[in-house]
Amino acid sequence: MSSGKLLSGRVALITGGSRGLGRALCEVFAREGASIAFNYASDGKAAEETLAGLDTPNKRAFKCSVLDRPGIEQMVSAIEADLGPIAILVNNAGVTEVMPFAMLEEEDWDEVMDINVKGTYLVTRAVARSMIRRRYGRIVNIGSLAGFKMIDAPVHYCTSKAAIQGFTLALAKELARYEILVNCIAPGLLDEGVGLKLPETKLADYVKHCGLRRPGTCAEIAELAAFVCSERNSYMSGAVLLADGALG
Ligand SMILES: NC(=O)c1ccc[n+]([C@@H]2O[C@H](COP(=O)([O-])OP(=O)(O)OC[C@H]3O[C@@H](n4cnc5c(N)ncnc54)[C@H](OP(=O)(O)O)[C@@H]3O)[C@@H](O)[C@H]2O)c1
Structure with missing residues (x-):
């Protein structure tokens, strides 16, 4: 911590780091001194752009779905062999598809x-x-306003983000004995990424009811995550942090 950077010497794994919020998390965490590993599903060009923009020589990208269990285990081993033990995990990868409930098929x-x-x-x-073996860790799960308040968003997406809160609470309790802190950041609408799948009228409605009168930026959420993952946070675990610009 002597450099004054929040995450000096730490290794961070950020899922879905190739675009949107994941890219901003990689950029801010690298600026704060962390070595960065991220994965993505398919868009290699976006992943290359993210890598090129990171202000650290210690950076790796992995094309590996979060659903590919053997691939994830290989990725984690490769990161730990190459960059060192993973101290920080941000579970950011997420998807949505805007559709009414009556049209929502089982595969959706x-x-x-x-x-x-x-x-x-x-x-x-x-x-x-x-x-657990090293008795240290910081885990942040990216939830959403959609799992927190009653808003007009797809039911499967809202359900999944509510589940992320339950996951956070239970995991925080269980892992506290190993000095692992687990928190959830629930952003409101952001100016990039999945939020832009909403129709124009719903975007305008959000801005109208938002105290700050604008969507958030991915960088703003990434700055909050960097603090939560840093040594400056040593007592908050099991928290769900709603960052929605004072939506009324
Ligand atoms: N943007 C918002 O307004 C907003 C608001 C609240 C919460 N959030 C949450 O913030 C997180 C990031 O959202 P975003 O808006 O930044 O999304 P995004 O721009 O669509 O980026 C999604 C990222 O996840 C990756 N990804 C998708 N499926 C994956 C899989 N199966 N395995 C590994 N990586 C996968 C994508 O990689 P590929 O490009 O290769 O597919 C991409 O890097 C999500 O959890 C979302 O729910 C976003």
Whole structure:
């Protein structure tokens, strides 16, 4: 911590780091002194752009779905061999598809629930084992306003993000004995990424009811996550932090 950077010397794994909020998390965490590993599902060009923009030589990208259990285990081993033990995990990868409930098919439900919830479980389990051995860790799960308040968002997405809160609470309780802190950051609407799948009228409605009168930025959420994952946070665990610009 002598450099004055929040995350000096730490190794961070950020899921879904190639675009949107994941990219901002990689950028802010690198600026704060962390070595960065991230994964993504398919968009190699975006992943290359993220890597190129990171202000550290200690950076790795992995094309590996959060649902590929053997691939995740290999990725975690490769990161730990190459960069060192993973001290920070941000479960950021997530998807949504805007559709009315009556049109929501079983495969739509499964896709969103699998990536957003099962993927979080699989990556966390792969990383938690070595955090437990070393008795240190910071885990942040990216939830959403949609899992927190009654808003007009797709039912499968809202369900998956509510599940992330339950996952956070239970895991925080269980892992506290190993000095592993687990928290959830629930952003409101952001100016990039999945939020832009909403129709214009719903975006305008959000801004109208938001105290700050604008969507958040990915960088703003990443700055909050950096603090939560840093040594400056040593007592908050099991918290759900709603960052929605004072939505009324
Ligand atoms: N943007 C918002 O307004 C908002 C608001 C509240 C919460 N959130 C949450 O913030 C998180 C990031 O959202 P975003 O808006 O930044 O999304 P985004 O721009 O669509 O980026 C999603 C990222 O996740 C990756 N990903 C998707 N499926 C994956 C899988 N199966 N395995 C590994 N990686 C996968 C994508 O990689 P590829 O490009 O290769 O597919 C991409 O890097 C999500 O959990 C979302 O629910 C977003």
